[in-house]
Amino acid sequence: MSTDTAEHVDTHDEAHDHPSDRKYVQVAIILAIVTALEVGTYWMESVPGEVLIPVLMLMMVYKFFYVAAWFMHLKFDSPMFTKFFVAGLILATIVYGIMLTAFEFWHKG
Amino acid sequence: MSETTANPIGVYTRPKGNTGWRDWITTVDHKKIGILYGATAMLFFLIGGLEALLIRLQLATPDGTVLGADTYNRVYTMHGVTMVFMVIMPLAAAFANYLLPLQIGARDVAFPRLNALSYWVFLFGGLFLNMAWILGDAPDGGWFAYAPNTGTIFSPGKGMDFYALGLQIMGIASLISAMNLIVTVLNMRAPGMTLFKMPVFTWMILVVQFLLLFAVPVITVALFLLMFDRNFGANFFNPEMGADPLLWQHLFWIFGHPEVYILILPSFGIISEVIPTFSRKPIFGYPFMVFSGIAIGFMGWGVWAHHMFVSGIGPISIAAFSVSTMFIAVPTGVKILNWLATMWGGKIRFNTPMLFASGVVSMFTIGGLSGVTHSLAPADTQQTDTYYIVAHFHYVIFGGALLGIFAGFYFWWPKAFGHLLNEKLGKWNFWLMLVGFNMTFGPMHILGLQGMSRRIDTYSPGFGFEFWNMFATIGAFIIGLGVLAFLLNVWVSARAARHAPPVGPDPWDARSPEWFTPNPTPVHNFDDDIQIEALDEFWHRKYGQDENGRLVRVATAEEVCQDGSATDTHLPSPSYWPIVLAAGLPFIGFGLMYSLWFCVPGGALVLMAIYGWVFEPTDDPDGPHGHGHHDDHDDDGAADEAAAEDAEEAPVG
Amino acid sequence: MADAAAVSHGHGTGTGLSNNKLLMWTFLGSECLLFGGLISTYLIYRSRFGDGPAPGDIFDIPFTSVSSFVLLMSSLTMVLSLSALQRGDIRNNRIWLLTTALLGALFIGGQVYEFTTFLREGLGYTTSPFSSAFFTLTGFHGVHVSLGIVMLMSLLISSFRGTLTKERSETVEIVGLYWHFVDVVWIFIFTVIYLVPSPTS
Known part of the structure; x- marks a missing residue:
């Protein structure tokens, strides 16, 4: 809040910069794959918690920001x-x- | 309300009147909403003040019998809750609503209807909470409501339900207004007004809105957990089932400490406008003023556990929070030094606003210094739950926040009402309040260090508490006289103004852009855009330098000010829906407390209001100055819808 | 002075951004603190299950994985509905809006099923601090999803009334922001509450 962004891009034009539906589907596929990997850890009982939890966290953070960046348009908004x-x-x-x-x-x- | 229910959704009569009570309940004008906020808060201030006097009567002599223990608990609880949530916060909201759009050169806030909604939700929340007195079951667990003392076992009546639901409702008001004002400041500034040309008051209000934005949800969580514990048998604060009562304390103070800055920063902003004006000097170190305000806003999040030094949070937590608490004194000190430096060498006029502002600087410094003593955990352990703490926070909240708000009243009264308040009565008001305040709360430092406990309804003779308690009670009544002097002043000045010439556009030789509008502010605010070139734009248009670099007057205020004559301004149309929506919330509250059937009319009102709201264009297409941007108007409504839905969700979910 | 209507699309605002979108983002920033508080409460209490069922005993990971996947895909359909409206494709906009609402309803149905199963297995709302915290957290999330469904249905009604046009796609975008936010909150909850191994009794 300390910077002044007075001359920012016009929001109207950027509607045309939005990614294509194909791109959105790709994003969703990647999200689905990561989710599958996450769920897969459930059956890997031999993995110790010190490894498992950071890996899960990484995947969670990745999904979180991937959704925010693409579906919530933060990447180009x-x-x-x-x-x-x-x-x-x-x-x-x-x-x-x-x-x-x-x-x-x-x-x- | 019958007009609204009679009409099917989507086909309704838009309020048109511009006069009388109907105008006030449907207004979306930020100035009127500001005045509503101020008047309501002053009403609650009288209630809270009455409660304070009852407390002091009970404590005037040892073994007091005025109230009795049970009533005493309720009175001090409601005094705290009232003064924090229904007086200081809405008074700050009053100034923010009235002045912030004017200071940034805007015609209104970004979402006028949401602004009205904030006010009505606050009003109904405050009324709901005070209904507890009428229903004979006022909250008795302190404004901090420590669990499990506030659970059904130790607080079996409905009092704490009123507390939890009432604060929840008022929290919605704060949150909506915070979002609205943030968008307003970021998006609605006049051409040329960069963030670092905004007046300090606007800056402080912006910081406060960010604090509210992020702090309100925390108390929302805490209040929900308390409510679920009390009403649905949840186990969040039930130690018997293995719960940890410290959870409440953490959540409450994560909200509670930013809340302290929510209370004080608006006052800092007000006196940062008053002091330069009456010293005839620009504010000293404007960027430092702004950045110290931002720094306070950030650091306010890292000190909450200093309220919990004796709660058993462990040595590491205590050490960490001690250090952070000491640090937060730094930006506060920067502000005090800057005010002093602003006054230094200035041509000071001690009109009433300036008296109150200097009162803030001196009294807040005392409160700040006693606050630093709390950061030392060993000392704090001795001071906790004694009158020393009571002395400290009253020096901060009364000496800091409330005196600053009174400075604002005297300073901006002509802006809102077109006439000055009487100077003579104003000085009586100031001195009575200052002397009474110091008589009441000064001795509490001594009482506290002598070991007198707070929140206890009485004390036995023979501990040496008698003299100072009687002294403090006398002081409290002198404060009461001071408040009466203010009320008298409002009445006397309004009467005198009928026969007096108008006040003119610039009674104080002021500096900031709100004075570009005539007094009182016309309904459309500005005739034309003002082009902002500098901080203190209004001043710079009046004064220039001659060839020797000396200050010379280049224009009169009348030449600089707009005359308010514009007539073709398009204004947002009034709406019934904010008050209808807000009126539904207390019913939902009663429903959760007594019988879920009450939720039915409450929910119906809320739902009807939301849909009415959504399908009502922001601007009346049949209005005198309507134009063809239909899609734009509807967009506005849709975002309102989203926010309104969230408002609905809080009490229901 | 640009009036309030003209600035709502971002023309002439101080930041060049739409008021409505900015309002929604401030709200979402605020919601982070709300869910943070509920999640922290759960984390503090997850091992305090007393004599009742422990989280590790009772969670059905495969089932919750499916409903998580449903919610994740509803984000895709949401963004597709926006994309359709931005192209002016009203028909696909309606289809995807409806799909999103149905997927959301499916998720809520899954949650109701999960809650009733837990109830049958002895985990009531008042059983333990863990159970209170669990139902409160997931319940709050469920209420958010339900409100999102209400908003989606309102958009759909508005579309059939003919008022949801390409020019008003920002409304869909704003509801979409809310919807995706609820989704990312669930991404967090799913990993931290369900997948990270929970205490067992």
């Missing part, structure tokens, strides 16, 4: 929107992360 969303995300992560730390959440594993 104004950075202002990204800022609002990411501000909320970062604030929530930090504040609730500290709260969970105060509850010694991470020690229990």
Whole structure:
């Protein structure tokens, strides 16, 4: 919120820059594959938690931002929107992360 | 409301009247909404003040019997809740609504109907919460409502349900208004007004809206959990079932500490307008003022656990939050030094607004310093739950926030009502309040360090508490006199103004763009766009430099101001739906408390209002200045719909 | 001075952005804190199940995976409906809007089934801090999905009334933002609450 983005792109033209339906389907296929990988870990009981959880988290974060970037158009929309969303995300992560730390959440594993 | 129910959805009579009570309940004009906010908040202020006087009467002598323990609990709880949520926050909203569009040179806020909705939701939420008095079951768990003390076992009546649902409803109002004002500031500024040419007041209000945007959902969660515990037997705060009561404390204070800055920053903004005007100097270190406000907004999120030093949160948490609490004094100190530097060497006029503003600078400094003493956990352990804390936060909230708001009243009264408040009564108002305030809360530092507990309804003789308690009670009544002086002033000044010449466009030799409009502000605000070249644009159009670099007047205020004569301005049309939607919420609240049947009329009102709202164009096509952008209007309504649906979801879900 | 109507598409606003979209994004930023609080509450309480069923005993991962997949695909249909309207293809817009609402309803149906199964297995709302936190978190998400379905159906009605045209595609876009947000929240919930191994009794 500290920068002035007075001369930003006109929102009208960018409707034509939107990706094609084909691209959207591709994105969905990738999301489906990652989801399948995620679910697949459920049957891999031999994987220790120290490996499994970070891998799951990585895949989750990837899906999260992939949806935000393509379906929510953050990739080609104004950075202002990204800022609002990411501000909320970062604030929530930090504040609730500290709260969970105060509850010694991470020690229990 | 009968007019609205009589009409099928989509075919309705649009409110047209511009006069009388109907105009006030359907208005979407940010100025009228600001005045509504202010008047309502002052009404609640009288209720909250009455509660304060009852508290002081009970504590005036040892073994007081004025209230009794049970009523005392309810009175101090409602005093806190009222003053925080129904007085300071809406008073700040009053100034924000009235002034923010004017300061950025806009015709209205971005979403006028949502703005009206915010006000009505706040009003009905406040009325709902105060209904608890009439129904004989006011909340008794403190404004902080620590669980499990607020569970059904220790607080079996309906009081805490009123608390949880009432705050929930008012939270919706705050959230909607925060979103609306953020969009307004970002999108509606006059040509040339970059963010760093915005007045400091607008900046502080913007920071506050961001704090609200992110803090309100946290208390929403906490209040939902409390409500589910109380009404549906959930186990969020029930230690018997293995729950951790600290969860409430964390969630409450994650909201609660940003809330402190939500209360104080608007006042900082107000006096940052008042002090330069009455010192005849530009604000010292404008960028520092802005950045320190932003810094306070950020750091306010990292200090919440200093409210919990004795709650058993562990040494590491205590150490970390001690340090962060010490740090937050830095940006606050920057602000105080900048105000002092603004006054330094200025040609100071001590009119009433300036008196109140200097009151803020001095009194808030005392409150800030006692606040720093809390950051030292060992000292805080001694101070917790004593009157020292009560002294501290009253110096901050009364000495900081409320005095600043009074400065704003005196400063902007001509902007809103077209006449000045009486200076003589204003000085009485100021001095009575300042002296009474210090008499009431100054001694509480001593009482607290002597060990007098807060929230306890009485004390025994012989601990040395008697003198200062009586002293404080006398002080409280002097504050009461000060408030009476203000009310008298409002009445006397309005009467005097009938026979006096108009105040003119620029009574204070002011600096910021809201003074480009005549006094009182015409309904359309600005006749023409103002082109902003600099901070303090209004001042720079009045004054220039001669060849020796000396300040000379280049134009009179009358030449610079617009005359308010434009008649062809297109304005957003009034609407019934905001008040109808808001009126449904208390019914839903009662439904959750007493019988779900109440939810039926409540839900019906909300649903009807949302659909009426969506199908009503923002601008009346039959209005006198309608034009052909149908799609644009409807878009506006659709986004409103989304927000309104979310408003609906909170109490229902 | 551009009036409120003219700026709603982004012309003449300070940022060049549409008021409506900006409003929705501020709201979504705020929602992060709401769901963050509920998720944190769940995480704190997930091992406090007392004598009741533990999360690790009761979660049916294959079933939830299917309903998660349904919700994920509803994001695709949502974006396709927007894309159709932006091309002026009213028919496909309606088809995809309806599909999205149906997929959302399918997800909600799955949630109702899951809740009733848990109830039968002894996990009531009041059983333990874990159960309260679980039902509250997923229930809040379900309410959000349901509201999204209501919005989608409203759009559909509006389309059949002939008012949802290419020029008004921003309305669909804004409802879409809400819908995708609810989807990404579920992406988070699905991984962190279901897939990360939960305590067992």
